[in-house]
Amino acid sequence: MIPITVHGVATAYPPYCLRQDEVMAKASEVFGHRAELMQRMAKSYGNAGVRTRNSCVPLEWYQQPHGWAERAQLFEDNALALLTEAGTRALTQAGVAPADVAATVTVSSTGIVTPSLDSLLQGPLGLSPTVQRLPVFGLGCAGGVIGMSRAAAIARSMPGKWVLFMCTELCGLTFRPSDDSKANIIGTTIFGDGAAAMLLRADGEQGLARIAAWGEHTWPGTREIMGWKIENDGLGVVFAQSIPNLVREKMRAATDAFLAGEGVAQEDLAGLIVHPGGEKVLAALEECYAAAPGALDDAREVLADHGNMSAVTVLAVFERALARGAKGKHLMAALGPGFSVGMALVDL
Numbered sequence: 412m413i414p415i416t417v418h419g420v421a422t423a424y425p426p427y428c429l430r431q432d433e434v435m436a437k438a439s440e441v442f443g444h445r446a447e448l449m450q451r452m453a454k455s456y457g458n459a460g461v462r463t464r465n466s467c468v469p470l471e472w473y474q475q476p477h478g479w480a481e482r483a484q485l486f487e488d489n490a491l492a493l494l495t496e497a498g499t500r501a502l503t504q505a506g507v508a509p510a511d512v513a514a515t516v517t518v519s520s521t522g523i524v525t526p527s528l529d530s531l532l533q534g535p536l537g538l539s540p541t542v543q544r545l546p547v548f549g550l551g552c553a554g555g556v557i558g559m560s561r562a563a564a565i566a567r568s569m570p571g572k573w574v575l576f577m578c579t580e581l582c583g584l585t586f587r588p589s590d591d592s593k594a595n596i597i598g599t600t601i602f603g604d605g606a607a608a609m610l611l612r613a614d615g616e617q618g619l620a621r622i623a624a625w626g627e628h629t630w631p632g633t634r635e636i637m638g639w640k641i642e643n644d645g646l647g648v649v650f651a652q653s654i655p656n657l658v659r660e661k662m663r664a665a666t667d668a669f670l671a672g673e674g675v676a677q678e679d680l681a682g683l684i685v686h687p688g689g690e691k692v693l694a695a696l697e698e699c700y701a702a703a704p705g706a707l708d709d710a711r712e713v714l715a716d717h718g719n720m721s722a723v724t725v726l727a728v729f730e731r732a733l734a735r736g737a738k739g740k741h742l743m744a745a746l747g748p749g750f751s752v753g754m755a756l757v758d759l
Contacts, residue, residue: 413570415563416618417757418507419610420730421500423493424717425467425581431456431600437470438599441588448591455600460690460711464603464718466583467493473586473599482584482645486522487531490579493606494528495535498577501608502536509537512610513572514565518547518558518722520639520748521580521646532577551637552686553627553747554578554722555607556755560625562611563755570613579606580721585639585646594650601689603718607726619733623740624673625755628665630657633750654688654746658695662752666744669754681739682706684732684757686725686746687714709735722747733759 435456439449467489494517502509515538517529524531527546532538545565550557555578562576582602587595611622636654640647667677683700687693687710697707709731713724720727725745732741743755 413567413613413615415566415611415613415622416616417609417611417620417622418618419501419505419608420619420726420733421497421504421608422723422727422730423496423500423606424465425489425493425604427466427469428463429466429470430463431459431461433470434599437473438596441474442591442596445591452593452596455597458690459600460687460693460714461601461718462715465605467581467604468583473583474588476588476644478644483522483524486581486584487524489581489604490519490522490524490528490606491531491535494532494577494579494608497606497608498532498536498575501575501610505610507573507610510539511573512538512542512575513569514543514545514574516545516547516558516562516565516574516576518550518554518578519580520549520551520554520721521582521585523548549748550722551747552688552719552721552724553745553749553751553753555686555725556743556745556753557627558722559609559622560753560755562609563622563625566611566613572612574611576609576611577606578722578726580604580723582719582721585648587642587645587647589644590642590647594648597650598648601719603720605717605720605723605727607723607730609726621758623756623758626669626672627751627753628669629749629751630661636750638748655691655695657750658692658746659699662746663699665752666742666754670742670756673756675740675756679740680742682732682737682741684725684729684741684743685710686744687711687728688719688746690714
């Protein structure tokens, strides 16, 4: 079977850079009527592991109410700009002409556009009118790994053809000042905006990395763990406090079973490329994998610099691992709504 080779990886971020102290101050203004709650939540900003994150709108935008129409237009405009930037960088990195891309996979869960983002990107990216397109919605944070897996499966079905995987999440646009729930406030401690792109081909070449295998696991009866609620003025975030404990108790068994199916044991891995949902999730991952000190530094640095960008985040961690020269077999994993984990075995 011809290996799936990664030939280009790139990220893109919107222009507004928000410091954690600025976000906390603005949140205190927005939720001033819940002063006691904000006093209790203040430590969450310091413990989130986030220093800065990027936003497609200025900080002041979050103080006012916004409806579906405005959010949808902001999502479309900024998603297209970021995906065009990330996609162009990935193509340029690989030295591939846009017209040579045979298929695209585009993932997002923070906004809805019809026609879908991938069709709207054909012109800005210079893709062929005959490019085959797969838009994917609803994977949440797991979308970075699962979307990459779908792109790899398409590449395997058309050897020698270029497949462009793109992902964008504008998590900040989902913030609703009318929602003073703990989950919405926790979102303000970690959420950021960004985009990523990856160029794949089944060609057996060396490239930047190889995707050897992929899989996923969904735990039954866990729908309420993570996701969105549809509210009158936007998407309402769903976060369960049980996520770190679920990681500790359930995730290792799922990923060990996946690796065993590929004839690989945990001790055969050179490292982990994981989605940093937050500092508590990173601590739970370190515990369940008995990770050595510094083993999750790439994930922790992405979280610190850019926050939790949902599906985009693990791709930024992958890019960082490549940039520092990481080598060997790595487990790539991200948790998301379902409640699910997307997994891939990658060789850097």
